[in-house]
Amino acid sequence: MIKTDILIIGAGPTGLFAVFEAGLLKLKCHIIDALPVPGGQLSELYPKKPIYDIPGFPEVLAGDLVDNLMEQIKPFVPGFTLGERAETIEKQEDGTFIVTTDKGTAHHAKVVAIAGGLGSFEPKKPLIAGIERFENNGLAYMIKDPEVYRDKKVLISGGGDSALDWCIFLANVASEVTLVHRRNEFRGALDSVEKVQDLKNKGKIQLITPAEVVGVIGAQQLSALEIAIDGGETIIKEVDAFIPLFGLSPKLGPIASWGFEIEKNAIKVDNTLDYMTNIPGVYAIGDVNTYPGKLKLILCGFHEATLMCQSAYGRIFPDKRYVMKYTTVGGVIGFDGSKKEAPKAVVKKIE
């Protein structure tokens, strides 16, 4: 069991900065995120976009802001559980919490801070009647282990990077790879598009465009797909596996059923004090929360994270006296033994 002071759910900018503010208070943090890399939306959606409203940064690329935050929190050695989605929360008799992920990793924390942003990114599912019953029976929305497709007949649909990349990869694994896309044009890295073209010319990938999978056929196991070509004629194609890759969209997910007051697809918090939810000891900070006048801005998330940490400190150490200390005064004393502080001024007479 992973043990920590503050368990942060969500490795976006707000969750990352909370590690820093907690660290100044000597509180240890551990972060869970469903994505395999830290940064949340900034890494997943727009790493190359410039942001102009981070105080003190006239312009910073989203990806660079994440890198900077990771550097800033390094002295406080946060733990990470990445690529796993927080699934359940259980309050213990002593007021602490156990949060368990979809992969069964358990985390024991004194305080939980939900910095879940828009929610966890989940694959978009195409609207095809009866498609659900083939999930894990020939239908998958993401590829976890490509070996599953060895010597199988695979059909991928989608026109973006992940559809192209997996077609290229599976061309050497599967016995047959078919790519179906609504348009003739594909959008991806230039060399991926060219590679798919090359594999098609060599007969290693079959392309069906413009076309769309409109029906799923099979008893227990998926055995064939119905494909409408150019909105007209339909063909039946025998397959062992169907992988629609239509990108990811954020969903509030399991945290929606943890017993919070939900309003406007967000968690209601007390904004007059510390951004605590209706469950004492559980806070919600950043885009995932709502209160009168809420603005979903990174800079607001930073502020919320800071006040949350002060309140968490009071909960964890109710009897300790404490006043906020400026980093210009106290410096940054890392858990890794590092110490940053302002250079001392000298007092010396000038002759």
Added chain:
Amino acid sequence: MPQDIHITIVDREGVSHKVLAPTDMNMNLMELVRSYELAPEGSIGICGGMAMCASCQCYVTSVHELPEISDEEEVMLFEANHTKDNSRLSCQIPITENLEGLAVQLAPED
């Protein structure tokens, strides 16, 4: 003096709203829908207007000259559900004076 324009928006429940839209606020159609709360918060404009999700998809039902579809917008529309020939991402339509009388319908939630 920039003029406000009239835009008709049919919400996801099929109710039609004729609203006034400012042309001098650097606003787009998705933001207009949000400002009048014609779709629940969190169900439209999820990516904030970067053409990185399709939550603000709408169908344009009037004849107006609209800005061309960018590559980014096209990619999102390729992969969105419920698309039609007149689908657009409303966040990619800035509110300008030539859009007086524009009529759109919000696409169902993806």
